[in-house]
Every structure is written in structure tokens, then in C-alpha cells.
Amino acid sequence: MLLQQIINGLAQGSIYALVGIGFALIFGVLGLVHFAHGEVYMLGAFFGFALISVFHLGVVPALLIAIIASAIVGILVERLVFKPLRKAPDVAPMVCTLGLSVVLQNVAMLVWGSDTKSVPDVISGTVIPFFSAHISTSQILIFAISLVLMLILQYILYRSKLGRAIRATAQNKDAAALMGVNINKVISATFALGSGLGGAAGVLVGLYYNAFYPTMGFMAGLKAFVATVLGGLTSVPGAVLGGLVLGVAENLGAAYISSGYRDLIAFVILILVLLIKPSGFFGRSLQGKV
Amino acid sequence: MKKKMSLLLTLMLIMGLLSGCGNSSSQSKEISLGLTAPMTGDYAEYGNAFKNAIELAIEKANAEGGINGKKLKLVVGDSKADPKEAANIAQKFAADSSIQAVIGDFTSTAAFAGSPIYQKNGLVQLSPTSSHPDFTKGGNFIFRNISTQADEGPIVAKYAVNDLHKKKIAVIYINNDWGVVAKDNFVKGVQDAGGEIVDVEAYLPEQGKDFSAILTKIRDKNPDMLYLGCMYTDGALIAQQTRKINFNIDLIGTASLYSDELLKLGGSAVEGFHMTCSFFPGDQRPEVQDFVKRYNEKYSKNPTMFAAQAYDAANMIIKALKEGATDRKSLRDKLAAIKDFPGVTGVTSFDENRNVKKEISKLVVKDGKYTPFTN
Amino acid sequence: MNDIFKNKYLLGVMFAGLLLLPFIAGDYLLRVIIVAGIYVILTLSLNLVTGYTGQFCLGWAAFYGIGAYTSALLAINLKLSFWIGLPVAGIMAALFGIALGIPTMRLKDIYLAITTLGFGEIIRLLLLNWSDLTRGSMGLPGIPAPSIFGISLDNNYFYYYFMLVLVCIVILAMERIIDSRLGRALSAIREDELAAKSMGINTTRYKIIAFAVGAFFAGIAGSFHAHYSSFIDPQSFSFSESTIILAMVVLGGMASIKGSVLGALILTLLPEALRDFSEYRMIVFGLIMMAVMLIRPQGIWGQSKAGTAGIGKIRFKAKGGAVKDAVRG
Numbered sequence: 001m002l003l004q005q006i007i008n009g010l011a012q013g014s015i016y017a018l019v020g021i022g023f024a025l026i027f028g029v030l031g032l033v034h035f036a037h038g039e040v041y042m043l044g045a046f047f048g049f050a051l052i053s054v055f056h057l058g059v060v061p062a063l064l065i066a067i068i069a070s071a072i073v074g075i076l077v078e079r080l081v082f083k084p085l086r087k088a089p090d091v092a093p094m095v096c097t098l099g100l101s102v103v104l105q106n107v108a109m110l111v112w113g114s115d116t117k118s119v120p121d122v123i124s125g126t127v128i129p130f131f132s133a134h135i136s137t138s139q140i141l142i143f144a145i146s147l148v149l150m151l152i153l154q155y156i157l158y159r160s161k162l163g164r165a166i167r168a169t170a171q172n173k174d175a176a177a178l179m180g181v182n183i184n185k186v187i188s189a190t191f192a193l194g195s196g197l198g199g200a201a202g203v204l205v206g207l208y209y210n211a212f213y214p215t216m217g218f219m220a221g222l223k224a225f226v227a228t229v230l231g232g233l234t235s236v237p238g239a240v241l242g243g244l245v246l247g248v249a250e251n252l253g254a255a256y257i258s259s260g261y262r263d264l265i266a267f268v269i270l271i272l273v274l275l276i277k278p279s280g281f282f283g284r285s286l287q288g289k290v
Numbered sequence: 291m292k293k294k295m296s297l298l299l300t301l302m303l304i305m306g307l308l309s310g311c312g313n314s315s316s317q318s319k320e321i322s323l324g325l326t327a328p329m330t331g332d333y334a335e336y337g338n339a340f341k342n343a344i345e346l347a348i349e350k351a352n353a354e355g356g357i358n359g360k361k362l363k364l365v366v367g368d369s370k371a372d373p374k375e376a377a378n379i380a381q382k383f384a385a386d387s388s389i390q391a392v393i394g395d396f397t398s399t400a401a402f403a404g405s406p407i408y409q410k411n412g413l414v415q416l417s418p419t420s421s422h423p424d425f426t427k428g429g430n431f432i433f434r435n436i437s438t439q440a441d442e443g444p445i446v447a448k449y450a451v452n453d454l455h456k457k458k459i460a461v462i463y464i465n466n467d468w469g470v471v472a473k474d475n476f477v478k479g480v481q482d483a484g485g486e487i488v489d490v491e492a493y494l495p496e497q498g499k500d501f502s503a504i505l506t507k508i509r510d511k512n513p514d515m516l517y518l519g520c521m522y523t524d525g526a527l528i529a530q531q532t533r534k535i536n537f538n539i540d541l542i543g544t545a546s547l548y549s550d551e552l553l554k555l556g557g558s559a560v561e562g563f564h565m566t567c568s569f570f571p572g573d574q575r576p577e578v579q580d581f582v583k584r585y586n587e588k589y590s591k592n593p594t595m596f597a598a599q600a601y602d603a604a605n606m607i608i609k610a611l612k613e614g615a616t617d618r619k620s621l622r623d624k625l626a627a628i629k630d631f632p633g634v635t636g637v638t639s640f641d642e643n644r645n646v647k648k649e650i651s652k653l654v655v656k657d658g659k660y661t662p663f664t665n
Numbered sequence: 666m667n668d669i670f671k672n673k674y675l676l677g678v679m680f681a682g683l684l685l686l687p688f689i690a691g692d693y694l695l696r697v698i699i700v701a702g703i704y705v706i707l708t709l710s711l712n713l714v715t716g717y718t719g720q721f722c723l724g725w726a727a728f729y730g731i732g733a734y735t736s737a738l739l740a741i742n743l744k745l746s747f748w749i750g751l752p753v754a755g756i757m758a759a760l761f762g763i764a765l766g767i768p769t770m771r772l773k774d775i776y777l778a779i780t781t782l783g784f785g786e787i788i789r790l791l792l793l794n795w796s797d798l799t800r801g802s803m804g805l806p807g808i809p810a811p812s813i814f815g816i817s818l819d820n821n822y823f824y825y826y827f828m829l830v831l832v833c834i835v836i837l838a839m840e841r842i843i844d845s846r847l848g849r850a851l852s853a854i855r856e857d858e859l860a861a862k863s864m865g866i867n868t869t870r871y872k873i874i875a876f877a878v879g880a881f882f883a884g885i886a887g888s889f890h891a892h893y894s895s896f897i898d899p900q901s902f903s904f905s906e907s908t909i910i911l912a913m914v915v916l917g918g919m920a921s922i923k924g925s926v927l928g929a930l931i932l933t934l935l936p937e938a939l940r941d942f943s944e945y946r947m948i949v950f951g952l953i954m955m956a957v958m959l960i961r962p963q964g965i966w967g968q969s970k971a972g973t974a975g976i977g978k979i980r981f982k983a984k985g986g987a988v989k990d991a992v993r994g
Binding site: 471 | 697802895900
Binding site for chain 2: 001004005008009011012109110113114115116118127134136138209210211215216218219220250251254255258259260262263
């Protein structure tokens with residue numbers, strides 16, 4: 001059973017990772033938390049499924065379009081909320097995105113109904129034995145797609161001009177601006193990337209569990225944020241590792257401690273990390289106490 | 291300065307508006323039923339099922355001449371399954387003199403929150419689905435027309451142990467007021483019948499839909515049957531997830547699973563799913579067929595058990611009204627006296643505690659359709 | 666604005682209006698106002714921590730819930746009177762406030778916000794899962810109404826006047842605090858914690874006191890709510906609830922007593938008045954939060970500088986300084 005729980009945990013963790021990367025990117029570049037990121041994930045799921053069930057697209061094209069749509073949503077949020085508040089105190093964008101998250105969830109409930117939706121099996125489920133456990137084809141799909149997306153992201157970040165600009169801005173916004181980087185474009189691009197990944201995660205989750213609903217973003221967003229914190233808030237590989245660790249920890253906790261207290265695990269981890277080693281796995285270490 | 295003055299004035303305006311609402315004694319020419327249920331939020335589908343069914347009942351009653359010539363109306367309060375809202379709605383309904391009785395709430399916790407107010411104001415509260423054992427202890431104005439899990443639980447248990455000869459049963463239940471009570475009664479029922487409960491796992495509604503950890507854990511214990519204490523959506527999802535990992539265990543649950551949605555969402559995964567139910571559209575009794583037909587005509591789908599419960603609730607109140615209930619107190623008395631009412635959910639009588647015992651039948655999903663279980 | 670309050674006549678009229686309200690208003694309106702009163706206390710309590718001290722706290726409903734459950738359980742299991750339960754609930758919540766404050770005092774802004782959010786969720790999950798103690802999702806029905814010398818006080822008049830008394834006490838207490846050395850220290854912490862420290866202010870101690878006092882008031886509100894509603898369950902103390910209280914603080918204005926009262930009143934009364942549109946209620950709450958931040962971050966009555974200045978000062982630098990800035994020694 002242990003191996004099985006770990007495999008399940010890794011599958012779930014990949015999803016946390018994808019959403020968590022979004023948090024890490026946005027935090028890295030802006031130093032702010034985007035409370036409505038979970039809703040981007042939710043919208044991604046809805047877009048993807050609308051495409052599959054209404055327009056009868058295949059999984060991959062639907063995924064791609066959902067990613068693009070989510071990226072656009074991300075840019076919209078940036079323009080509407082973060083940009084006007086760039087000079088405002090930090091509380092402002094946090095409270096604002098909190099409000100936005102509430103609005104999006106409730107609008108989704110109004111428009112689509114709050115019940116859980118489902119689309120008849122899109123991925124056929126078969127199961128492949130793997131040592132003492134097994135992996136289902138949907139799990140393989142999740143691993144594969146997540147990996148591909150993360151590799152693409154890595155490529156963009158480290159091999160493209162845009163990526164260099166993003167990293168430069170994350171390191172030092174003012175210096176980057178002085179060097180001629182178009183900060184506005186970078187910020188928008190960051191949101192686009194982060195939100196696109198979040199939307200992809202939403203579609204994957206919908207496919208994997210065959211369920212999506214308007215409030216799915218809340219918990220997922222929160223847990224993904226824990227993953228990001230675990231990873232070091234600004235680090236993309238950290239978010240990935242954090243997501244996987246969190247997914248596995250949750251499943252093991254549910255299996256060996258109690259399924260009811262499962263959500264608790266995420267929050268306890270969060271608090272422990274923040275109290276013991278706030279810089280997480282790969283965040284910068286504490287520099288000088290004041 | 292000006293801005294703040296106008297703010298203060300707006301505030302007073304709001305208060306005025308509210309006091310207007312609160313004190314409005316509607317013209318005594320109208321008779322209304324109140325409905326307190328979640329019309330939005332997580333449980334909106336059930337609240338809307340209630341509303342649909344009650345409107346159908348009222349339509350019929352009005353078409354037959356209303357109550358002594360007066361048309362019956364429905365006043366809806368959206369409780370969002372939130373106890374605080376339910377309490378506010380209760381107060382509002384109590385103050386509205388046109389409302390003769392209230393149907394609701396959907397969840398036990400919301401129903402509980404409203405009870406003290408209904409009781410204090412002498413207004414009947416009839417819940418179609420509150421199955422918490424202590425609910426009707428709230429007072430003699432508090433009614434329910436659903437069997438409690440104390441009745442249903444042992445029946446499901448015997449279905450599993452005696453009829454299906456299962457020895458080792460695992461349980462997954464939703465950790466809310468309904469689920470906990472369902473689980474407790476089922477577990478006890480199984481133990482009383484001589485079966486063994488090998489594992490009990492809870493899940494929270496907002497936890498997300500991943501049951502893999504729970505299912506893996508349960509599979510390890512080698513049960514021969516899995517009981518699902520949840521509603522149809524989750525039931526379908528869990529069924530699917532078991533099949534996805536090749537865990538083809540037999541499934542059983544309560545009437546809360548009964549719905550066309552279960553078949554639609556679950557597809558092949560729910561084939562062979564056993565359950566109890568108190569309402570079956572295939573029932574040949576004329577009142578059931580009439581209800582199903584009219585519900586389909588108006589709403590283009592089959593009614594669920596929830597709709598059926600609300601329909602009966604409304605009709606019993608209408609009966610009490612037609613029998614000459616002139617005010618809230620006499621309505622309560624006439625309602626309490628109802629015996630052998632031919633409801634679509636079975637022949638219903640209120641006992642001295644304003645509870646009911648329904649006939650419960652057993653169903654199984656065969657070839658994508660619900661069929662009565664035969665031994 | 667102060668002109669209004671200095672106008673003795675207007676003040677007198679308002680006061681008389683408040684006193685006579687139960688006689689003019691029907692049961693329904695009275696209930697709504699009593700509930701508004703509970704939120705006034707909650708908003709004030711959160712404002713003390715978030716507005717005045719600048720500690721952004723996201724899990725506030727936890728203290729409300731702790732107070733409610735403490736009082737309810739004492740009354741149900743130990744048959745303790747409401748009059749004992751009320752202060753004990755406050756003290757219990759305060760203890761949890763201290764428990765939260767101590768480990769988190771080194772965290773700033775976003776880290777603090779998320780930690781408090783986590784704390785709020787942990788408390789809710791405990792209330793939900795520890796069914797042996799709290800009856801979990803079944804909730805606690807039948808919480809006895811307050812009584813004195815054996816006479817039950819279970820009527821709206823009592824609840825209203827008692828709520829009025831509680832609100833007055835809390836407001837007076839807040840004013841005393843703000844005007845005292847403690848209050849000035851809290852303001853200093855909000856404006857610039859670093860500078861406050863270097864001026865010799867024991868920021869740790871004062872922050873913990875702020876949490877404790879705020880939590881105490883929230884706990885009292887919880888106890889009142891429990892006995893008034895006679896039924897509580899964990900879902901009433903969720904993150905949504907914390908968000909609503911925060912919205913009230915934000916709308917009314919941080920670091921403003923009048924603002925908190927106004928914010929709470931508006932966001933309790935308005936949704937009731939617009940009950941026909943209740944499906945849009947949460948959307949409106951969210952939009953209000955957004956609109957306030959985008960248009961006027963200090964809220965209706967908040968002072969332009971206070972309440973936002975200090976929190977904003979520590980802007981996160983995303984480079985190596987991110988964590989350095991996040992955790993102040």
C-alpha cells in the first residue's frame with residue numbers, strides 16, 4: 001500500500017506543483033500573492049471541459065486552448081488589479097485579489113450551478129502493474145503532461161530572451177528596468193505563464209477525477225500556495241518539489257493517520273515551515289537580522 | 291462632511307427599508323407557504339428540486355380551486371444551507387402573517403437553526419430531508435416527513451448482510467451532519483446483523499474529489515462490499531474511481547444516491563450499485579405516475595427523491611389547509627393528525643413525535659436502469 | 666464628520682433612537698440588528714490587530730468560533746451559566762490569540778497573512794473532526810439561553826440591550842486602548858516596526874497583547890452568538906466568515922472605530938435589505954473589497970495615512986531580500 005499511496009501522492013502533487021509554479025513566478029516578479037490564482041485553475045477546468053463536451057475537441061487541443069484562455073485571464077487580472085495597485089500598500093492587492101477570488105467563485109456558481117460537473121470518461125482507464133502497486137493511465141497522463149509543461153517552462157525561462165528578462169526582473173526590478181527591460185511586458189508575461197500553467201492543472205484535474213466545480217479553486221489554491229512556500233516562495237523548482245512532497249505527505253497522512261484530518265496536514269506543514277525554515281527548500285537564506 | 295452625512299442617511303434608509311419589510315403584514319387575502327432551502331451555494335440543486343416540486347403541488351391545488359377560493363403562493367428564502375441565514379429567514383417568515391407553514395430546511399444544521407424561532411412563533415416547520423435524530427425534539431411545531439437514518443440504516447445493513455451475504459464491509463461517508471448519522475446507523479446495523487465493519491473513512495466535502503488515498507487504504511483491508519454514505523454526485527465519482535483502479539467491489543448506499551444523475555455521471559461504473567429508496571418513479575401507483583408525468587412535462591426531467599419528499603410535504607400541508615385550518619395553530623393540529631396520506635414517497639402518517647416511518651424498498655442498477663431488487 | 670458627533674442634539678436623538686428601537690422595530694428587524702451588533706464587535710476586534718497594529722490577519726473567524734464553542738460546551742456539558750461562560754470564552758480565545766501571536770511575531774505581511782489563514786483552517790478542521798468534544802459536523806444544538814436567578818432571559822429585548830451594552834463596552838475599551846501608551850505603541854508598530862523597535866518599544870510584547878485583546882473581544886462575540894442562536898456548527902466559522910469580517914474592516918476603514926461600526930452595519934444590513942438579490946450577495950462583498958482597494962484603500966472612515974502606511978512600507982523585494990524582509994527579527 002505504501003508504494004501505491006506514494007504514486008497517488010505524486011500524481012496529486014504534480015497538480016499542486018503546476019499551480020504552485022504560478023504562485024512562485026508571480027511572487028518572484030512582483031513580491032505579491034495572487035489570491036485568485038486558484039480561480040484561474042478552476043476556470044481552466046471549465047474552459048477545457050466546455051471545449052471537450054460542447055465542441056467535441058480532443059484532449060490535447062482542448063488543453064492547449066484552455067491554457068491560452070487561462071493565460072489571457074491572467075493578463076486581465078494583472079491589468080485590472082495589480083497594475084493600478086503597483087504603488088499602493090501591499091495589503092491592497094492582497095485584499096483585492098481575495099475579493100476577486102470570491103467574485104469569480106460566486107459568478108461561476110451562478111453561471112454554471114454549484115454542483116459538481118462531470119464529462120463521461122474522456123480518458124479510458126486502464127491500470128498497469130508497477131511493482132507492488134499500479135499506475136493508472138490517467139496518472140501517467142498527468143505525469144507526462146506536467147513534465148512536458150514544466151520542461152517548456154524551463155526552456156522559456158532559461159533559453160529565451162523573455163525568460164532572461166523575467167529572471168532579471170525577479171532579481172532586481174529597478175536594475176532590469178535600467179537595463180532596458182520592458183517591465184510591464186515582463187509582468188504581463190509572467191502572469192500569462194503562471195496562469196496558463198494553472199489553467200492546465202485545472203483541466204488535468206478535471207480529467208483525472210472526472211469532476212470539476214466552481215469552488216474547486218479554493219482548496220487547490222491554498223494547498224498549492226503551501227507547496228510554493230515549502231519550496232521557497234520564489235523558486236520554481238522549489239514549488240515543484242514542494243508540490244510533490246505535499247501530495248505524498250497528504251496521501252500518507254490520510255492513509256496512516258486519518259482521512260478526515262487530511263487537509264490539516266497541509267496547514268500544519270505550512271505553519272511548521274514558516275516557523276522553522278521560512279525560506280523553504282530553495283528560497284534565499286536569511287540575510288542579516290535587523 | 292457631506293459624504294458622511296449622506297452615508298448616515300443611507301444607513302437610516304436601509305433600516306427603514308428593513309423595518310418596512312419586517313413589519314409588513316401582507317394582506318390577509320393571501321395564503322402562502324414558506325420554503326427555506328439552499329437555492330444558491332453548494333446544495334443549490336436540492337433547494338431547487340424542492341422549489342420545483344412544491345410549485346407543482348401548489349399549481350395543482352390552485353387549479354383545483356385553491357384554498358376556499360384563495361390562491362396559494364410560495365415564498366422562497368435562500369438559506370444557502372447556512373444556519374445563520376436559516377435563522378434570519380425563520381424570523382422573517384414568522385413575521386409574515388400570510389405564511390401558514392414552512393417547508394425546509396434541506397440540511398439538518400440549517401433546519402436546527404430555524405427551529406427555535408418557528409417553535410417560539412407557533413409556525414409549522416416541516417423538513418422533507420432533515421434526518422438528524424434530535425430534529426423533532428425542537429417542539430410540537432417541528433415536523434419531518436422522511437424516515438430517519440435510524441430506520442433506514444439497519445435496512446441497508448440487512449440488505450448487505452442478509453440479502454447479499456456480505457461479511458466484511460468498508461464504509462466511506464461524508465463528514466457532515468447527515469453523513470455522520472447515516473454512518474453510525476449503518477455500522478450498528480451491520481454489527482447487529484452479524485457482519486464485520488473492516489474500515490470507516492470520512493471525507494470532507496470541500497476536500498476535493500480525490501478518493502485514491504482512501505480507496506487504496508480500503509482495498510488493503512479486503513472488504514467484499516463498500517458502503518457509500520453520500521449523495522449521488524460523490525457516489526458516482528467514488529464508483530468511477532474504484533473502477534479506474536480495477537477495484538471492482540460491490541457498492542451499496544442509501545436513498546440519497548437515488549437519482550438519474552448517478553446513472554449519468556457514473557456510467558458503467560455504477561452498474562450493480564445497490565441502494566434503498568423511498569421513492570421510485572417506476573412505482574405504478576397512480577399518484578406517483580401523475581407526479582412523475584407532470585414533473586417531466588414541466589421540468590423535462592425525472593424527479594429525484596428530494597423533489598418527491600418536498601412534493602409530499604407540500605401536499606400534506608395543503609390537505610391540512612383544505613380540511614379547514616384557519617390559522618397556524620390549527621394547521622399544526624390538522625397536520626399532526628394526518629394518517630395514511632397517499633404520498634408519492636409512500637403511505638405516510640405522523641406519529642406522536644411528528645416523525646414518519648416510510649416503506650423503504652431496495653433497488654439495484656441493472657443495464658443502466660434502476661430495477662427493484664429481487665432476492 | 667466630528668461635527669455630527671459634537672452636535673449634542675443629533676447625538677441625543679441617535680441615542681434615544683437606539684434605546685427605543687426594540688419598541689418600534691419588529692422581531693425581524695431586531696434580529697438583524699442584534700446580528701449586526703455581533704459583527705460590530707468582531708470588526709472592531711479584527712481592526713485592533715489589522716488596522717491599528719498593522720498585523721494582517723486572515724483567519725479571524727477562528728477566535729469567534731473558539732469563543733462560541735467554549736461558551737456552548739461549558740453551558741451544555743458543565744451546566745455553567747452564560748455569565749461565567751461569556752468571560753471564559755473571551756479568555757479562552759485570548760489564550761489562543763497569544764498562542765498564535767507568539768510564534769508568528771517574527772513574520773510579516775504575506776507570511777503572517779497566510780499563517781493566520783492556516784491557523785484559521787486548522788481550528789475549523791479541529792472543530793469539525795474532534796467530534797468527541799464538539800460533535801463535529803452535527804453541531805451543538807440546544808445551547809441554553811442566558812438566565813438570571815433562574816428566570817430565563819430568552820427574549821429579543823434582553824438580547825438587544827445586552828448586545829448594546831457589549832458594543833458600548835468594546836468601543837469604550839478600544840478608545841481607552843488607542844489613547845493609551847499601549848495604543849501609541851501599536852500605532853508605532855504599524856507605522857514602522859523597525860523604528861519602533863529602535864526607539865525601545867518592545868514590539869513583541871505589544872503585538873501579542875494586541876492579538877490577545879482582539880481575540881478576547883472576538884471570543885465574547887462568539888459566546889453571545891452561541892447563546893443567542895442556540896445552535897452552532899463548524900461551518901459558521903470558516904474562511905468565508907473571516908473574509909466577510911475582513912471586508913467589513915476594509916470597507917469601514919482600518920484603524921477607525923467609527924469605520925468598523927459603519928462597515929459592520931452596512932455589510933450586515935444591506936444584504937438583508939437586498940434579500941431578493943441574495944444570490945449576488947457574496948459577489949457584491951467581493952466587489953466591494955476590490956472597489957475599496959482600487960478606489961479608496963483607506964475605506965470610508967480610515968485615515969489616509971494610518972492603517973495602510975506602515976503595512977505598505979515593507980515592500981517585498983523579490984530578490985535575495987525576499988525572505989529577509991519577510992521575517993523581521
